[in-house]
Amino acid sequence: GQQVMQIPQYQHVQEGEDFTTxxxxxxxxxxIQWYKQRPGGHPVFLIQLVKSGEVKKQKRLTFQFGEAKKNSSLHITATQTTDVGTYFCAGGVNTNAGKSTFGDGTTLTVKP
Amino acid sequence: DARVTQTPRHKVTEMGQEVTMRCQPILGHNTVFWYRQTMMQGLELLAYFRNRAPLDDSGMPKDRFSAEMPDATLATLKIQPSEPRDSAVYFCASGRTGNIQYFGAGTRLSVL
Structure with a gap:
Protein backbone atom coordinates (compact mmCIF):
# COMPACT_ATOMS: atom_id res chain seq x y z
CA GLY A 1 0.00 0.00 0.00
CA GLN A 2 0.86 3.66 -0.17
CA GLN A 3 3.56 4.85 2.22
CA VAL A 4 4.44 8.39 3.23
CA MET A 5 7.78 8.95 4.90
CA GLN A 6 8.92 12.06 6.71
CA ILE A 7 12.39 13.10 7.73
CA PRO A 8 13.80 13.99 10.11
CA GLN A 9 11.82 12.46 12.94
CA TYR A 10 13.08 15.08 15.38
CA GLN A 11 14.71 18.46 14.94
CA HIS A 12 16.10 20.69 17.65
CA VAL A 13 16.97 24.25 16.67
CA GLN A 14 18.01 27.46 18.29
CA GLU A 15 15.44 30.23 18.03
CA GLY A 16 16.09 32.16 14.85
CA GLU A 17 17.46 29.21 12.91
CA ASP A 18 15.69 27.80 9.90
CA PHE A 19 13.93 24.43 9.84
CA THR A 20 12.94 22.07 7.03
CA THR A 21 10.99 18.83 7.03
CA ILE A 32 -0.69 16.80 -0.17
CA GLN A 33 -1.73 18.44 3.08
CA TRP A 34 0.35 19.74 5.96
CA TYR A 35 -0.81 19.78 9.56
CA LYS A 36 0.65 21.09 12.80
CA GLN A 37 0.07 19.50 16.18
CA ARG A 38 1.08 21.46 19.25
CA PRO A 39 2.11 19.46 22.34
CA GLY A 40 -1.04 18.11 23.97
CA GLY A 41 -3.16 19.33 21.07
CA HIS A 42 -4.71 17.98 17.93
CA PRO A 43 -3.53 18.20 14.30
CA VAL A 44 -4.55 21.47 12.69
CA PHE A 45 -4.73 21.86 8.94
CA LEU A 46 -2.18 24.31 7.55
CA ILE A 47 -2.30 24.07 3.78
CA GLN A 48 -2.97 21.87 0.75
CA LEU A 49 -0.85 21.65 -2.38
CA VAL A 50 -2.32 20.30 -5.58
CA LYS A 51 -0.24 21.33 -8.58
CA SER A 52 3.10 19.93 -9.68
CA GLY A 53 5.90 22.26 -8.56
CA GLU A 54 3.53 24.39 -6.50
CA VAL A 55 4.99 26.72 -3.88
CA LYS A 56 2.86 28.41 -1.24
CA LYS A 57 3.85 30.72 1.58
CA GLN A 58 2.26 31.53 4.91
CA LYS A 59 4.31 34.22 6.64
CA ARG A 60 7.56 32.43 7.60
CA LEU A 61 6.39 29.02 6.31
CA THR A 62 7.10 27.91 2.74
CA PHE A 63 5.52 24.77 1.33
CA GLN A 64 6.63 23.04 -1.86
CA PHE A 65 5.19 20.21 -3.91
CA GLY A 66 7.65 18.33 -6.10
CA GLU A 67 7.49 18.28 -9.87
CA ALA A 68 6.76 14.55 -9.86
CA LYS A 69 4.12 15.00 -7.13
CA LYS A 70 5.84 12.42 -4.94
CA ASN A 71 7.57 14.69 -2.47
CA SER A 72 7.00 17.86 -0.53
CA SER A 73 8.74 20.08 1.96
CA LEU A 74 7.92 22.58 4.66
CA HIS A 75 10.50 25.25 5.44
CA ILE A 76 10.27 27.63 8.38
CA THR A 77 12.45 30.71 8.29
CA ALA A 78 13.78 32.14 11.56
CA THR A 79 11.99 29.78 13.93
CA GLN A 80 10.20 31.08 16.98
CA THR A 81 9.19 29.29 20.16
CA THR A 82 5.61 29.34 18.91
CA ASP A 83 6.66 27.01 16.07
CA VAL A 84 7.22 24.05 18.42
CA GLY A 85 5.13 20.99 17.67
CA THR A 86 4.88 18.08 15.30
CA TYR A 87 4.42 18.73 11.60
CA PHE A 88 2.64 16.06 9.58
CA CYS A 89 2.31 15.70 5.88
CA ALA A 90 -0.56 13.69 4.44
CA GLY A 91 -0.72 12.49 0.87
CA GLY A 92 -3.93 11.86 -1.06
CA VAL A 93 -4.02 9.74 -4.21
CA ASN A 94 -7.73 9.95 -4.87
CA THR A 95 -9.58 13.18 -4.29
CA ASN A 96 -12.96 11.45 -4.42
CA ALA A 97 -12.02 8.95 -1.71
CA GLY A 98 -11.16 11.76 0.70
CA LYS A 99 -8.53 9.72 2.54
CA SER A 100 -4.92 10.78 2.91
CA THR A 101 -2.02 8.75 4.26
CA PHE A 102 -0.18 10.51 7.05
CA GLY A 103 3.55 10.53 7.56
CA ASP A 104 4.92 9.89 11.03
CA GLY A 105 5.62 13.58 11.56
CA THR A 106 8.63 15.72 12.40
CA THR A 107 8.77 17.02 15.95
CA LEU A 108 10.35 20.45 16.22
CA THR A 109 11.72 21.88 19.44
CA VAL A 110 13.01 25.44 19.63
CA LYS A 111 15.49 26.57 22.22
CA PRO A 112 15.07 30.24 23.16
CA ASP B 1 -16.56 28.78 14.47
CA ALA B 2 -17.29 25.28 13.15
CA ARG B 3 -15.40 22.48 14.81
CA VAL B 4 -15.41 18.75 15.35
CA THR B 5 -16.64 17.89 18.84
CA GLN B 6 -15.47 14.79 20.66
CA THR B 7 -16.72 13.40 23.96
CA PRO B 8 -15.53 12.51 26.46
CA ARG B 9 -12.23 14.40 26.47
CA HIS B 10 -10.76 12.02 29.01
CA LYS B 11 -11.71 8.50 30.00
CA VAL B 12 -10.18 6.25 32.62
CA THR B 13 -11.54 2.75 32.80
CA GLU B 14 -10.62 -0.70 33.94
CA MET B 15 -9.60 -3.54 31.70
CA GLY B 16 -12.60 -5.43 30.38
CA GLN B 17 -15.00 -2.48 30.47
CA GLU B 18 -16.79 -1.12 27.41
CA VAL B 19 -15.69 2.28 26.14
CA THR B 20 -17.73 4.47 23.82
CA MET B 21 -16.30 7.57 22.21
CA ARG B 22 -18.47 10.04 20.34
CA CYS B 23 -17.82 12.51 17.59
CA GLN B 24 -19.94 15.26 16.08
CA PRO B 25 -18.51 16.19 12.68
CA ILE B 26 -18.68 19.67 11.25
CA LEU B 27 -22.10 20.33 9.77
CA GLY B 28 -22.08 19.61 6.06
CA HIS B 29 -19.00 17.40 6.14
CA ASN B 30 -19.67 13.98 4.61
CA THR B 31 -16.45 12.15 5.48
CA VAL B 32 -15.53 11.08 9.01
CA PHE B 33 -12.28 9.49 10.16
CA TRP B 34 -11.21 7.79 13.39
CA TYR B 35 -7.50 7.82 14.29
CA ARG B 36 -5.51 6.47 17.18
CA GLN B 37 -2.35 8.22 18.29
CA THR B 38 0.31 6.79 20.56
CA MET B 39 3.89 7.84 21.11
CA MET B 40 5.10 4.76 19.27
CA GLN B 41 2.67 4.54 16.35
CA GLY B 42 2.00 8.11 15.30
CA LEU B 43 -1.40 8.70 13.69
CA GLU B 44 -3.02 5.38 12.89
CA LEU B 45 -6.18 5.34 10.76
CA LEU B 46 -8.76 3.03 12.28
CA ALA B 47 -11.81 3.62 10.09
CA TYR B 48 -13.51 6.13 7.87
CA PHE B 49 -16.99 6.82 6.55
CA ARG B 50 -18.35 8.61 3.52
CA ASN B 51 -22.00 9.68 3.67
CA ARG B 52 -22.34 7.50 6.79
CA ALA B 53 -21.24 4.34 4.95
CA PRO B 54 -18.05 2.64 6.15
CA LEU B 55 -15.41 2.76 3.41
CA ASP B 56 -12.43 1.31 5.18
CA ASP B 57 -12.02 -0.18 8.63
CA SER B 58 -9.01 -2.33 7.87
CA GLY B 59 -6.95 -0.53 10.51
CA MET B 60 -9.30 -1.51 13.29
CA PRO B 61 -9.00 -4.66 15.44
CA LYS B 62 -12.31 -6.25 14.51
CA ASP B 63 -12.65 -8.48 17.54
CA ARG B 64 -13.02 -5.62 20.01
CA PHE B 65 -13.49 -2.38 18.07
CA SER B 66 -16.56 -1.18 16.21
CA ALA B 67 -17.34 2.12 14.49
CA GLU B 68 -20.73 3.39 13.40
CA MET B 69 -22.51 6.50 12.19
CA PRO B 70 -26.10 6.32 13.45
CA ASP B 71 -26.81 9.62 11.73
CA ALA B 72 -24.96 12.42 9.95
CA THR B 73 -24.28 14.29 13.18
CA LEU B 74 -22.87 11.43 15.24
CA ALA B 75 -20.04 8.93 14.84
CA THR B 76 -19.17 6.42 17.54
CA LEU B 77 -16.17 4.27 18.27
CA LYS B 78 -16.62 1.42 20.75
CA ILE B 79 -14.11 -0.84 22.39
CA GLN B 80 -15.43 -3.97 24.10
CA PRO B 81 -13.68 -5.33 26.07
CA SER B 82 -11.01 -2.70 26.58
CA GLU B 83 -7.40 -3.66 27.24
CA PRO B 84 -4.44 -1.68 28.62
CA ARG B 85 -2.84 -1.63 25.15
CA ASP B 86 -5.81 0.42 23.93
CA SER B 87 -4.59 3.38 26.00
CA ALA B 88 -4.04 6.21 23.53
CA VAL B 89 -5.54 9.42 22.23
CA TYR B 90 -8.38 8.81 19.79
CA PHE B 91 -9.06 11.54 17.24
CA CYS B 92 -12.05 12.05 15.05
CA ALA B 93 -11.72 14.17 11.91
CA SER B 94 -14.22 15.28 9.31
CA GLY B 95 -14.04 16.66 5.80
CA ARG B 96 -15.96 17.35 2.63
CA THR B 97 -15.13 15.98 -0.81
CA GLY B 98 -11.38 16.29 -1.12
CA ASN B 99 -8.65 15.37 1.32
CA ILE B 100 -8.55 18.20 3.88
CA GLN B 101 -9.44 16.98 7.36
CA TYR B 102 -10.47 18.89 10.47
CA PHE B 103 -9.63 17.20 13.73
CA GLY B 104 -11.45 17.18 17.02
CA ALA B 105 -9.63 17.72 20.31
CA GLY B 106 -9.47 13.97 20.92
CA THR B 107 -10.40 11.52 23.65
CA ARG B 108 -7.54 10.55 25.92
CA LEU B 109 -8.20 6.96 27.00
CA SER B 110 -6.46 5.20 29.85
CA VAL B 111 -7.24 1.54 30.45
CA LEU B 112 -5.96 0.29 33.79
Missing part, protein backbone atom coordinates in the same frame (compact mmCIF):
# COMPACT_ATOMS: atom_id res chain seq x y z
CA UNK A 22 10.71 16.56 4.02
CA UNK A 23 7.93 14.26 2.94
CA UNK A 24 8.25 11.44 0.39
CA UNK A 25 5.50 9.25 -1.01
CA UNK A 26 5.90 5.79 -2.52
CA UNK A 27 3.23 6.68 -5.09
CA UNK A 28 2.31 9.73 -7.15
CA UNK A 29 -0.07 11.96 -5.25
CA UNK A 30 -3.11 13.97 -6.27
CA UNK A 31 -2.53 16.39 -3.43
Missing amino acids: YCNSSTTLSN
